[in-house]
Amino acid sequence: EVQLVESGGGLVQPGRSMKLSCAASGFTFNNYDMAWVCQAPKKGLEWVATISYDGSSTYYRDSVKGRFTISRDNAKSTLYLQMDSLRSEDTATYYCARRANWDWYFDFWGPGTMVTVSS
């Protein structure tokens, strides 16, 4: 059974950093591209970043470029999101999602981890 479990969320002050993790199981992690998608409270979904199966390619939405870094450790079947210079508008639930085989839609999502940026 495919499982994605995020961790590392919580309350953080503006300007500080936080690192999210997503532990994957039930599939061959290093065969799949992965992504982070966020959802602000009571709002819609917003793509954050994607990474290729081997970590060689990454893409980011403009609002997080230079502040967030997506990475992966295939030996540990774990996806990461390093978030620096956090802003109040980054407050959201962050979901780890698996890219479907052939295109950039997402066939499995984790339950999410909440990040609150506030002083």
Added chain:
Amino acid sequence: DIQMTQSPASLSASLGETVTIECRASEDIYNGLAWYQQKPGKSPQLLIYNANSLHTGVPSRFSGSGSGTQYSLKINSLQSEDVASYFCQQYYNYPLTFGSGTKLEIK
């Protein structure tokens, strides 16, 4: 960026009814469209991809259609477990973008 305009924002329907949710892209996305269902307090789940292909395990009362810039999700024979928010997503081009969502309730 490709903007996805989803309508309606909310919808109330009776059990057994058929409902339709629309998504309009700001440019042609060549069927690069997915639909997701998100139940309260849960993460999104894939329903439809490539505009009209049903994801494994999704009930056949869900269907997708459309082309170019106009797409729709239809739910036949509405059931109580369909209470959720529904989102479209285009994956024709980066940045990947989602519709604002449709909240479906039962009358």
